[in-house]
Amino acid sequence: MNDNQLLWAYVAREEDYPEDATIIKEGSWGDWAYVLLEGRAKVTKKTRDGTLTLGTLEAGAVFGEVGFFEVNGGTRSASVIASNGPVRVGVLDSHLLRKDYEALSLELKELLKALVVRLKKSTERLCFFNQTSN
């Protein structure tokens, strides 16, 4: 089974977004993750000096992991916006995903969470540096 088939097995619901529509809004509450099925989306974060684009997601990308691992108090740490045309995303089955996660050993759970925390911290530093260098 390749990665795409594997992700499909976890898709609970599909959602369509037109170009420029917000899929995830920074600061909103949400503890589920998504997979990008079709199209492209950009990840943005607000800084004191404006909005910074952190990267672009393509089909197969899983996003919303900061919300899923609840490392930001259950709120979204960045926005995800449909770009370059319409986008189709799959909402991953949180119940199934969380069951898989909870079955792991404590160490492995901590490890996965640590990775997401590190990404969040590095992203925050990037935003901080970006605004101080402007």
Next chain:
Amino acid sequence: MANKKKIPPIKTLRYKKGDLIFKEGDYGISMYKIVMGKVHIFKESGDREVSLAILGPGEIIGEMTFLSGPNVPRSASAKALEDSNLEVWHFSRLRKEYEEMPPILKVMATQTLERLIRTNNILVNLDVKRSKTENPENTDLRASQRRFYRKKVDLECIYRSTKSRPNACLKGRIKDISLNGMGLEVSAKNGCHSFYKPGEAFVINTVLPNGRNLEVTATVKSVGENGTPGRLSMGMCFTDTPVWVKERLGFFMMS
């Protein structure tokens, strides 16, 4: 079960403040969970240390090497910022479970790792670019660093001229602060105007928002009206800053 006996037990190691825990480029066989203390994660770029994170109790370091696989060296260095106790997790303890974990979680871990590596590389490039463009000749390192890392604050402080008696303190407000200096706003009525000119030095005391006291000596570099009647703004550079003050400021700047 026989296999399990070969797995090393969890050990706790103690590191003194300033000790290097692991170095970028080394090959590792363990990751660590911080039990006590604080650890600085940084990448080296030329002679510069680019800070990536400061981590504390409950957090894990060295996990990127585990996830990247056995042939990939450490992507960053880790140093104890204070006396620290770390629980050692040998990769072998978790390797099998990681390999057998539900593939979707592995996909998430791999993608998160890729994003983290990318973000850290951008941080290093941004730091290098900034050091080249903002400080091409390395002439006034203090002043240029002050521009890079200035943080906006609004802190009450007391200050006195180094020429005054120790108890001749006046009140002012710190409007921004960096590792090398600060913007100090004072009332123009505060004592003698001859204090407020470039070259004069002040001892400044404040409490940072994280509750830590700070005492610094700083020299006036510029003085100007800041638009508020009766208030003066001074750009100041720290002089003879002790290491503990730099560390305390460093913590605050990164928080």
